[in-house]
């Protein structure tokens with residue numbers, strides 16, 4: 001009942017022009033409610049049945065996340081919206097204002113900083129001519145500095161053929177694109193005896209349960225050349241948009257602390273460094289085979 005009243009109030013505030021106050025209020029309410037398991041199911045249910053939901057869907061970023069046109073959450077087109085802060089032209093003024101809040105959340109900034117960090121370590125490895133394997137590459141946005149150059153030393157794997165088509169168009173004939181589930185690709189690479197100096201993945205492990213996460217570590221280790229590095233990034237629990245993402249965007253992730261990542265690394269015998277990024281939304285793990 002209190003949830004209903006709260007969402008009524010948010011709609012009233014939006015209608016009376018106080019959208020810039022209503023959005024942080026909504027994010028705060030959902031953040032607070034997310035931690036209470038039974039209570040969260042109730043709050044989420046109340047939001048999903050409330051007229052506020054159709055107002056929030058005027059933001060095309062939220063609408064794409066909810067409707068999942070590729071059949072899964074977090075496709076590369078959506079991630080591009082976060083990177084570029086760019087909306088389609090046909091958006092309502094209200095939808096645009098809602099977007100302007102979500103796109104500046106700590107989690108959105110975390111995704112942008114994740115790409116920036118990857119750009120740096122991939123560029124170093126690329127310039128040294130290292131063999132690089134990027135798992136779940138999406139549009140390979142961290143590789144943009146090498147667009148137009150020969151990227152034959154980089155293998156790019158993603159399950160989504162539409163995303164790989166974008167990569168081929170941007171990066172040209174030297175782009176080694178593999179349309180595959182990362183686990184199938186790794187299985188094949190292990191069987192072929194392939195080795196890489198850098199294996200990394202961004203935005204994948206947030207969807208892998210612990211069993212799959214363990215398997216990923218094992219398989220990545222099997223394709224690392226001596227001294228090679230395996231790097232990944234995973235959203236942490238408790239970032240401020242956690243309830244907003246779950247209820248408003250219908251975007252559920254598997255959250256992990258740096259300590260959790262350290263445990264996965266240790267279980268496979270990696271020497272690992274784990275840390276929290278500056279936004280406090282994303283944990284990193286950088287591993288070297290011991």
Ligand SMILES: C[S@@+](CC[C@H](N)C(=O)[O-])C[C@H]1O[C@@H](n2cnc3c(N)ncnc32)[C@H](O)[C@@H]1O
Nearest residue numbers: 074079136137138158159160180181182202203
């Ligand atoms: C959140 S996006 C991240 C894209 C890119 N790494 C980035 O950071 O911009 C997740 C990507 O993972 C891909 N993906 C998810 N699960 C996968 C799997 N099991 N095998 C291959 N690709 C997968 C999706 O197709 C999507 O392109």
